Amino acid sequence: MNCKYITNTEVLKTYLRQYQEQDVQVVGLDLETMGEDPLNPRKGGIRLIQLSGQGLPILIIDYPRLNVEGKNDLKQYLESDVIKVLHNAKFDMEFLKINGIDLKQPIFDTLLAAAVLKAGLNPSLKLDAVVKEYLNYDLPKEEQRSDWSQEQLTPDQLLYAARDAWILLPLREKLIQELYRADLLEVANLECQTLPAIVEMELNGIRVNVQGTAVLEKTVKERLRIKEQELNAIIGKDINVNSSKQVKELLESLGVEVKSSKSEDLSKLNDQHPAIAPILACKVLTKQLQFAKKIPKGVEPETGRLYSQYRQLGAITGRLSCKEFNLQQVPHDSAFRELFVPNEGDVFVISDYSQMQIRIAAEISGDQTMLAAYQQGLDLHTLTASLVSGVDVNEVTKAMRSEAKALNFGMLFGMGAESLITYAWGSYEVLLTLEQSQTFIDTFFKTYRGLKAWQTKQGRQQTSKAYTLGKRRQLFPGKARYTQLVNTPIQGTEADILKTVLSILPDLLAGTSGKLIACIHDEIVVECLKDEAPLVQELLKSAMEISAKKYLKTVPVVADAHIASSWAEK
């Protein structure tokens, strides 16, 4: 390994010229970061930038020592159309972006490539593990957590830094071969093109009304105190409603047979004892209190914003997952959502798909009834309600539509009669008998025969893998469950579509004040200047509809975009 440790702009220029002149325009890129929190791009800084190129010395650039000109030369090079190869590019892109370097496509992320290949198997995606798997090479990692802020870096540190960049080019070669063999190049490409959007969302964060959270916490606490007293008055003692053990023991001592301490089970026993209602209320309130306390905790005082981390292949299906702070599980209740607000003078543009998973199911299965319904612009929940109850579409009541909604989603998940009862009650407060549930299911599949045929076919396959319409492959360790085989292609196609939107959105918004704020599976939140809201609304809506049309050829797609002064507004 031929390495150059570079601390000076003139030397950098010389080598950078070699890089710019190389025949194959591919560069391995890696960063070492430092500071009080070297893993947080808003708190840490860049210490080293390492570059590797075919047949060229590896450059280990001591970034803080470059002068403005050197930093600018580096920026020019990294923003050029050379293929940048990184492992976990999101991390490096965020540090670079904060330092004024906006990494552009083409980007090849070896972590995402490995994740696409192994989707569902959940292997370690750390660089050393991926290198071991695909190149059978042991990459030492001892220096990873060493102190990168000290004046003099040790030879071991420099060697470590160089090696991480050096390995990226052979690793990319190998991964491309594997992706090609598995017909996953397109999916890997989509993942890499989604990166800038993820970087934007993580760096932008979302503004929180912190005073509002304090008020909410106080009111929830007070309500909880009252309900706890009420419960105490009935049972003569304090219990912890979060302890399933205590709840079960208490109710049994009061002569109530309980299946579990779950709210959905307890609520069915409401008439059996007066303690049950306050227990349920306390459960709801403790959960609310949990959120009210949690939301302000992560808000960074310097910016008043809450930052999340997205995992781009967080789910086997290809969906994003979100953590620390998990925006994807904020209660839908406006008391919570109204705490998330745009800056002064800005608004949110919020857009989501209408019934996306059912539309995808229609497309994938080719079910004639579903297709015809969507082509006529019908609402499928209403149609299902009408078909299972035998009344006209115009006669469908709200309650009937709720039943049908549970039925539609339940059937996408591959549920049986028993589970549908639980699901309908837990999610839609629809109480079904076993007989009703079974009748609903029978009628459902008599109506949607094409969907049934597709599900049966999916369930019969023995290979333990599934594919989305975007050709994303989902592997299951061992034998796949029926429910996974019928659901993952649908959920995964939804992810393909959303990622397609994310891959084009940063460029579409580039000429506007629009900033990508959040993505919640079938919903995208953008913040922009009030004046530009109608433009951004149109951009977002059309980006979503165009992207979906790439996958859904026979089903029309609708994205509903609206302008809002908080996340709560519909």
Add this chain to the structure above:
DNA sequence: TGCACCAGCGCC
């Protein structure tokens, strides 16, 4: 005391 697990529940 710390850790691993799980029950339960928020979202789509």
Add this chain to the structure above:
DNA sequence: AAACGGCGCTGATGCA
């Protein structure tokens, strides 16, 4: 023949 999809977070529980 039947089949309970995908996440992350909290607090309780049980064990070392």
